[in-house]
Amino acid sequence: MIIFSILAAVAVFSAVMVITRKSPISSAIYLIVLMCSLAGLFALQGAFFIAALQVIVYAGAIMVLFIFVIMLINLRDNDFGIDKRKIQKYLGFIFAAVILLQAVFITGWAMKEFSNETESAMSSEFYQSPVDSLDQEDYLSAESVAENLFMRFAYPFEVTSILLLAAIIGAFVIARKSDPIDDEGEET
């Protein structure tokens, strides 16, 4: 519980830092801290594989890409100043607060509903708690992740590859310097 509290506090703190820092590089560094503390939280739940993935994929690969991009586009400080329009800023805070409260209340309410229901429904022989339906024993191991990914979720997995292909073609089309054939209508 103590470890959880520390990790959670670090995660929340660095999440706030990510969105308040002015320099993109320090935002990125705080994002690494955030990812690592999230990985710690996963490990605490016994999901070591997910924790490892979190560190390798997010804190490792994606962050390197982020920092590369930041370096490549070479922003100066005044290029992305804080938005001066005050009303939007405050409205943003208000809406964020409303959404946060909603999330907290809905979760709390649902937890209460679950605990009430579990008592009444335990007697029913068909009762199957949502958590039980996941195979608690081994759904955290790398083996079961692989098995789920390539057996049960093989189809979504394949669709993801198409998604990546679409993104690659899209990026190619957007980033292409000029049309392959020039404006005179003659092939070059």
Place this chain on the structure above:
Amino acid sequence: MGFNWILISPEIAVLATGFILLILDLFIGKSRGFLLTAVSFIGIMVALWLNYQNYSIMGVGFQGIVINDPIGFYFKIIFCMGTLLTVFISSTYVSREMKGMGEYYVLIFIATFGMMVMASSADLITIFLGLEVMSIPLYVLAGIHRGRLRGREAAMKYFLLGAFASGFLLYGIALIFGAYGSTNLVEISQRFLFSSGFSGILTGAGMVFLLVGFGFKIAAAPFHMWVPDVYEGATAPVTAFMSAGPKAAAFAVLFRLFSVFQPVISDNFTTILWILAVITMLWGNLLALSQKNIKRMLAYSSIAHAGYVLIALTVGGRDGISAGLFYLLIYTIVNIGAFSIIIFFSGKNEKYENISDYAGFGYKYPFAAIAMTVFMLALAGFPATAGFAGKYKIFVAAINSGFIWLAIIGIFNSLVSVWYYIGVVVSMYMKQPRDESPTVILSMTLMVAVLVAFIGTVYLGLFPDDWIALSDWAGSHYSWASIVGSLVR
């Protein structure tokens, strides 16, 4: 169960066509426009044929993630029709304005694949993936014309707001997963049989978020802000494509979701849908009245049409689904038909897209003007056109299910809409033509598209019985999840 490849054969055909186009584009030179169109046409025909082969199969595959049922069957026909017409109307446009960009077709086919995945999946994860596979090519297509700055702006707006909407969608999926411990709709519907082991409040919150996410895609009223700018900024064939298929795909998912969650959806939720339908219709129709640009006008009209289909969603059940399916089919054909005439009239670089530019076209190009008149009347819902059959079915379904006020508001709205649709016709026939007139570009493929859409509009208006029977048959499978569930067990 296992991997049931037969069930996704139409999807595979569409995807394979996309890959063939991608590779073919590298090797062909001069006659690329024609060849790419021909390959696209064959690919869509194969997909339709394979879909027809799956006509009577009611089945699940890939561990209950993919389903094939009459609803998915019907939607795949709609997508294929939309893509087919889009390919025909874009053929010359792409080779003229974009110098024959092969990726254009590839992106259209990948988007179509995404729609098919959405319409035939029984799992929220696959639905989300299908949505993204559909959306990403659309973001790119909106800004594919390099010379069009407005297109760039449209693509950016569409992308940012689309990503925002995807966030809502994922949050909703997470909440529903929290409530049921599963993202599979069939498994979720089984939960209701024992009426325990789920949380009503989480379901409600999750459904609201899903509704927001899909409301963005169907352009329902509070989430429609992107529609006019994107429809105006994107090139006309892309707009035609965007207004038909993706909308139908999002509706496909909504119909599926609401039929699954019927047991837990309270009256409050019906009220939400009711209000959403009314706002969407009113907002779309009232703002369409004051539009000068024809693409912007059709953008608001497409919001209004989403409102009519939302009536069908509110009604739900057998009648609602069959009316919604039939309406979406008609809207796809008529709307792409209208856009094909816009492409015909607008000239190079789409210079002429104001309604006032259409002055005097009725005498200069009588056949195109007649076709445009029919499309406009069909969108307004005049009797003897397809639009009337579709609207009639929706309003009858609403009245039979006791949503009398909803039907009255809908009828009032279609009366309002007559005003701005007739405005185009009036401009074509009763205004003096201007001095400078656009040089229209006529091509075989565009003519074929206009002809197909025209015949479809008239045929579905005069003899809609076959297709109404087909959509009734699809609608009678509204409890698809429990049917599939009994197959699994």
